[in-house]
Amino acid sequence: MQPVEDQIYVIIFATLFLGGLMSSFVIAMVFIHRQRQVQNRQKLDQIKSEHEKTLLNIENEIQQETLSYVGRELHDNIGQLLSLAKLYLGSSKPEKQSEGKETINQVISEVRALSKNLNLDWVESLTIVEFIEQQLEKIESTGYCKTKVAYEFELGDFPKDQKLVLIRVIQEVLNNAMKHASPDLISINVKRFGSDRVIEIKDNGKGFDTSLESDGSGMFNLKKRMETIGGDFSITSSVGNGTLIHLMLPN
């Protein structure tokens, strides 16, 4: 074979080789795409089912708390009012009887208010800002500690599933602060860090070592919950220096 002929063959085979290589590359890419598409769908389904599970757990927790609250109210408030009404209505004095009727009316309105708490419709009508203010008011009314709230921007409303998670996480963070930190002041700031919207919850209580595992599991749950709605959770604390929590809100 002549050297020129050899070179021509090399050119032809190199061209065919490159063509074959590119065909294999494109076909491989399509196959990899299909595989990843299936994996991605499975991952999305898993995330979706985890999200649904988290929401269900949160709804159950809120309902449990509501039932305990209703039970307490029935025993401590409505039960007392009904006993009082029975006493008034049993009296022969007309003014006592009218007081008894007024007490019955009070019981009716208390029962109406309680019944509203039994389903989760209140979540729809309540904004996160209103919820925060309600919770801080409750803490102040018990005389446990002082509270402060500040907003850098209008928080707006959230879809029901996001609101449920946020309500539960805020409630849990505030409960933890009251249960473990014994603070003089709890403050909530709604602020922006760059493009991130953040709810900052701060207390000046005992603080704790965040590296200790026993303290970390509850925080891990809160972080996971925030992640299911596309947000994030971070905590900064050390013994004697209070606790700072950032709830990064979903966009």
Next chain:
Amino acid sequence: MDSRFSQIYLEPYFILINLLLIIGLIFFFRLNKDERTNIYYWLPFLILTFTVVYEDFAGYLVYNYELNKWVNEILGNEKNPNYNVWFYNFANKYIATALYLFLIKTWLEPAKKKYITWMIFFYFFVILFLTGTGIEPVYLGQPIIFAIGANMILVGSGLYFIGLISNEKYLESNPLRLLSFWQMTFILFTYSLTYISSVSVTYLYSVNKQLGMSLFQIDWVMGVLNLSILVLTIASPKLPGIFEKEPYYAAS
């Protein structure tokens, strides 16, 4: 009609590409104003029009020997005044390659677009350096410039395919129904199949002109296929249900 003129322009390649330009023009001007000003449609239309116009003009340079000779003389080529390589270098190697890089850029996810911009700058720097220093005269085949341009196109295609298998938006779509996938596949094939023949074109013409011409027909076939995909891209709003919306349509 002059027989040489008709011999050049009645080649199946010229007839096909001019027909594609007419179809492209019809579909482009049937798009609404918003679509016409969207890079997703006007860039393929620009490449289609530019390619057909430069191919027609290159044919005209073969027909008009005097004009070709005059330009070759200005560029310093007195040995082969019938070569229209200088024009192919400008139109095909420099501008068309850059336009294809811009087209690839429109298909990429936003974070990867900057790589293409750097490549285009680097490519023009290389062209200026190699032609300015006379390493690759503008009136002869420029294998180094072609190889660098082709490699950039191949890297751009690689970036697209990496996005295709890793980006969530691409993973939600069916690649066989994405025009960008077919466009990238044909660009990849065009540049890889013509890589060897284009780099060795001067050698092939000197030892076996017939084989050189045959290998060049691959370029023509791939050229027609590429232009057909460009026409399909322009016509895609009028062909609902066939193709899926591109994931980076809004971002581009």
